[in-house]
Amino acid sequence: MQIKIKSLHYKYSETNFSLDIPDLTLSPGLICLVGQNGSGKSTLLKLLADLLPAGDAIKADGQALSEYLASGRLSKIAYAFQDPNDQLFNSSVEKELAWSMKQAKLPEDEITRRTEAALKEFGLAEFRDLNPYDLSSSGKKLLTIASALVLDPEVCLLDEPLMSLDYPGRCLVTRLLEKRLAQGKTVIMITHDMDWLSENCQEVYAMSQGQLVYHGPVHQLFSDQELLDRLGLLPAKTWQLSQLLGLKPEVLSLK
């Protein structure tokens, strides 16, 4: 799915914040958004999920986004919230995973098959009967991502998917995202994790005060100190250490 943005303007009625994106085309692959809190990353992600109204400013495969999503929305675009408490509401982990598939009216046996697969893949099988609110913060985060991926959508919108995850959880999510990307799907994610970014992402979009102020290679962003200061970002730890040792950071991957 190709997503095109043209003259996108969004303003919250209760604040002075406004988001303005004049022109942007997003093709399948990994798209990472960085920027300080309040820069507009989550607002853009919600607009791309049609959770906030964008009018005709966002088009998916040439069609206005809301029209494109009018049928089969859940298998086209999935969204995982930054705060799992904003997303999880079912009484058990198993029901939470099955919920979106029930809304999409998948056959019962298919729902069971996919639920079992997700429980196993995300290491949540032993917690299947637990209330999602009783999971660890890492477990809750994994459940929000699992619930978003279970319908195998074309586009996955993930708001800080690595936040709160322990190391095995981060490795798991990284592997699953790589798998989806290899299938030609789109993953649009917000992250503050510059180390993950430098190891896993080629190009990055940076936002500040509701505007896209940079799009390009990650290593070029890390090389631009003035831009980093403006964005309130620090480069990846490996980048900082490479500079300390007088090495070329872009050739030193720790993956």
Added chain:
Amino acid sequence: MTNLLDQSPNQNELDDLAALCDQIWVIKDGCLLMADSPQTVFNQLDDPAFDKPAAWKMAKKLELKLDGCYPVNARELKEAAENAN
């Protein structure tokens, strides 16, 4: 400063811990696995559930050691690199 490590936090936090803490306690499945200096913990802990600081990983890749161990923070890494030159 002592920090409780209950499965690794993110990379930046690990590097901050390695630079700031006197002791790190490592807990897994309700058991205290280790309680020692960052140098000892990150050089001796061999468990796939735990990540290592970027300085440690870089030192390992570049084969830079300090007193027989891989450095765990930026200051030690720089010192090891200077000693190697």
